[in-house]
Amino acid sequence: MNTLHVKRGDTVVVLSGKEKGKTGRILACNPSDFRVQVEEVNLITRHKKAKNAQNTGGRLQDAGFIHSSNVQIVCPSCNKPTRVANKVVSDVKVRSCKHCSASLDDKKVEKKAKKKEKDTVKKQDKKSDKSVKKNDKN
Numbered sequence: 001m002n003t004l005h006v007k008r009g010d011t012v013v014v015l016s017g018k019e020k021g022k023t024g025r026i027l028a029c030n031p032s033d034f035r036v037q038v039e040e041v042n043l044i045t046r047h048k049k050a051k052n053a054q055n056t057g058g059r060l061q062d063a064g065f066i067h068s069s070n071v072q073i074v075c076p077s078c079n080k081p082t083r084v085a086n087k088v089v090s091d092v093k094v095r096s097c098k099h100c101s102a103s104l105d106d107k108k109v110e111k112k113a114k115k116k117e118k119d120t121v122k123k124q125d126k127k128s129d130k131s132v133k134k135n136d137k138n
Contacts, residue, residue, distance in 0.1 A: 077102040
């Protein structure tokens, strides 16, 4: 399966093309075609025909897809366009900034840490339950 260096929700800057220099959030990714849809970039006008009185027609603008190599992620902490470095933090592979080494996947690390806490609490509860059962037998 193909993978991209950016994910939905990342803030990116466009490096080339007619929209060069614009920044926006990624709305959708298509890894099989290596294309991403960026907010307010590569706007496409579609004409919609009116179906009835309530559903009016008109010209609708929507963001089109651009190639993922034409965008670069913007680090949320240093606000610079950066390449993505991969690091292992607490047994989790995390994307990080090449400039300031800040994590780009803070939510992922927090989620893993919460899960780890729950697992340790469950293990402690099981151990305490076993010790209570042993004491009851004696």
